[in-house]
Amino acid sequence: MPRFCLSFPNPPSRLTLLPLVAALVMTVLVACSPGPGEGASLADEAVQAETDASTVDAQAPAVVEGIVVSDAWTRAMAPGAKVAGGFMTLRNEGGGDDRLVSVASPAAERVEIHEMRMADGVMQMRHLADGLPLPAGSEVVLRPGDYHLMFFDPAEPFVEGGEIPVTLNFEHTGELEVVFKVMGLGATSSMPEDTEHEDRH
Numbered sequence: 001m002p003r004f005c006l007s008f009p010n011p012p013s014r015l016t017l018l019p020l021v022a023a024l025v026m027t028v029l030v031a032c033s034p035g036p037g038e039g040a041s042l043a044d045e046a047v048q049a050e051t052d053a054s055t056v057d058a059q060a061p062a063v064v065e066g067i068v069v070s071d072a073w074t075r076a077m078a079p080g081a082k083v084a085g086g087f088m089t090l091r092n093e094g095g096g097d098d099r100l101v102s103v104a105s106p107a108a109e110r111v112e113i114h115e116m117r118m119a120d121g122v123m124q125m126r127h128l129a130d131g132l133p134l135p136a137g138s139e140v141v142l143r144p145g146d147y148h149l150m151f152f153d154p155a156e157p158f159v160e161g162g163e164i165p166v167t168l169n170f171e172h173t174g175e176l177e178v179v180f181k182v183m184g185l186g187a188t189s190s191m192p193e194d195t196e197h198e199d200r201h
């Protein structure tokens with residue numbers, strides 16, 4: 001993925017992204033595990049049940065007609081802050097192309113879809129007025145230093161441990177309600193131990 005992250009003032013390091021990647025892989029594995037009747041043994045089912053139980057929270061994937069949203073999170077806001085980023089993984093498992101066209105939340109005055117990218121040697125943030133394309137079969141990750149949502153003028157500052165209700169509006173599949181989990185200030189992923197101040201070695 002984009003090398004330009006390296007020159008962003010607060011670059012997510014590769015090391016801090018690893019747990020996020022691991023979490024995504026786990027999500028995929030859970031989603032792809034064979035269900036009862038597909039040859040799973042009782043032991044496998046027990047393991048599966050345990051895995052399911054541990055993922056039933058705000059991070060549980062939400063699905064509307066082929067769109068799968070997982071790992072939705074945002075960050076606690078510093079006092080006086082007016083914006084917060086929003087991050088998640090979008091998978092289009094439906095048969096056709098789609099597009100995230102708009103986002104809304106009762107917890108913020110407005111929510112925009114943004115992209116970070118290099119322009120003339122400077123990292124710039126761009127408002128994607130036409131939304132975020134989701135071709136059939138694609139997976140698009142919104143994360144720090146890349147695509148993200150931007151919450152503007154929250155009614156109350158986001159507090160770690162909180163949950164932010166968000167409505168995602170897709171061009172073809174319509175609206176999907178998702179809860180964004182509020183991680184700590186400076187979090188670089190939805191893993192509680194990942195912050196930009198921690199050495200992952």
Ligand SMILES: [Cu+2]
Binds near residue numbers: 149
């Ligand atoms: Cu932004």
